Amino acid sequence: MEFKLEAHRIVSISLGKIYSARGQRGGLKLHKNLLVSLVLRSARQVYLSEPGCPPEPPPAPAGHPEEEPPPRTAAWAAEEPPLPPPPQDEAGRDCPGPRPRRCCCGENRGGCAGAPPPPHCPRKRSAGERGQAGSPLKKPRREEEEPPPLPPPPSPPCEQEDMETGNVASLISIFGSSFSGLLSKEPKGRRRPPLDGGEAAAGTAPAEAAAEPGQICCDEPVLRTLNPWSTAIVAF
């Protein structure tokens, strides 16, 4: 359990570093942020693989054979066999269409348990409008505000206890997908157009649909809507 707490703490610290790196003089330091994301990934792996009642058990991404879903979260366990993704429309960024796994970033677990994904398009759309220019102060707060309005999911055995933990855990899953190269198996067919170095891709085209079921597909639209941390990673 201590490992879990330590992992959680390290994740929080890492996210804080990425967040504060956005405003520093001289621009994003690629090397340091890469190292921070590696630590984040290690801590996340430990966090997710430790037994115990996780406040926010996100499903393991496809490329992680070593991760086992926590036994108590039956709702998640049902998730594990690859599900065909709900019909996605990648058209525009208005409603990027949550995928079965990635959408469970703390907000709508209900969707993951098999129910049709709840409509959080409005949230994503408005977040998308914020784009890069959104005030950093607003984003974390929004992040915390959003989960309650969503339709109540069939509650998994372990509800998230406090919003902060939920945020951290949800961001764990985001980062788990966004650095696919760091995972043991690369998901095939990553479709995002390559970013120009150092430029925040504020206006690039939305990601194409994931090809395979159970694919990690937390791509730009989802990333950007959620919070500034993910935007910082995308900006590489």
Add this chain to the structure above:
Amino acid sequence: MEEDAETRKISSSFLRDHSYATEAADIISTVEFNHTGELLATGDKGGRVVIFQREQEVKSKNQPHRRGEYNVYSTFQSHEPEFDYLKSLEIEEKINKIRWLPQQNAAYFLLSTNDKTVKLWKVSERDKRPEGYNLKDEDGRLRDPSMITVLRVPVLRPMDLMVEATPRRVFANAHTYHINSISVNSDYETYMSADDLRINLWNFEITNQSFNIVDIKPANMEELTEVITAAEFHPHHCNTFVYSSSKGTIRLCDMRTAALCDRHAKFFEEPEDPSNRSFFSEIISSISDVKFSHSGRYIMTRDYLTVKVWDLNMENRPIETYQVHDYLRSKLCSLYENDCIFDKFECVWNGSDSVIMTGSYNNFFRMFDRNTKRDVTLEASRENSKPRAILKPRKVCVGGKRRKDEISVDSLDFSKKILHTAWHPSENIIAVAATNNLYIFQDKVN
């Protein structure tokens, strides 16, 4: 070291001394001796370069063994803060590296770089000035040509020595990422600049184009797993260079094989020790500096906790590993929190490649004698060393009873870090940068 501390006297002189609170702009960010050791250049966070010159040796009856000391020779503003309007980013003026060119005439040339732009500076002396112009008077005001009745020939008259630095070349707009290294080639015609993902080759005469010789940028930036952390040319073979990565690997490349040296000729990596695995294993294995030995036979790498010496002929492991401050291994989480784990320490060889030196915290720096396998920890601080005093070896107490002169790990000051050091090319003179102070230590043998 060959001599004991007792028989060896070290004199220290303090330069760039600031009694006030540390100004961020004064923090020294690079230190480099020139090829003869006569000049010592420092760059700081404010974009300034200060060059020290060793005074001529004074042999007098009073001080028969007095060696030349270093005095300020020239100061100039090398880089200014800039703004990248396209990316809305400020470009820091901090000097990341200075490298000297070998001297070919009366002037001195050095390269200095910040995150984006490399500049070639010419430092020259002027001790004569022309007098007796016809068309302007001594103040520089133009004279009315109609008032001139006599013509004279201007003559050169001696003046007080003036050292002037002029930027001769500006190599800009070639790096998307932050430049971390520059290295002058042994052909003295080309040099390379390395950023996080690319290495470019320049000709000194041509500023509007450079050749990209290494590119490790992935097509999809989300697949990025490693960056370039340092690069250096071989001291004698102008076709060979090495670059280190954040994954703890070193690649040696031969420019004769291909225009783009993405495929290495040699790959140096030590297998990881699984017993030391932690959350921070990847960070502490990231190499912060790589240096060829003067002989060209070895390379030395610095990662967070160790210095390693590699033989170019053996790729699977280093031939020597030295622990710099292994007592920090249990503190990695705290060092991660306060960002110290990201500190980039440099390492240097002495002139004969027998001793290597690197910095640590609490203004400590360490020297390792490769032959005797002895090592010493010294401190660069005003309180603990007066000029001409012998530097006393320091010791960090790791656990158990702390002896009288030892320092416990918990009382180390992590804000006092020695990242940059330099060793004179042929003598036992070292320059140590401790935040905003420069310490120069000389070895005196009786």
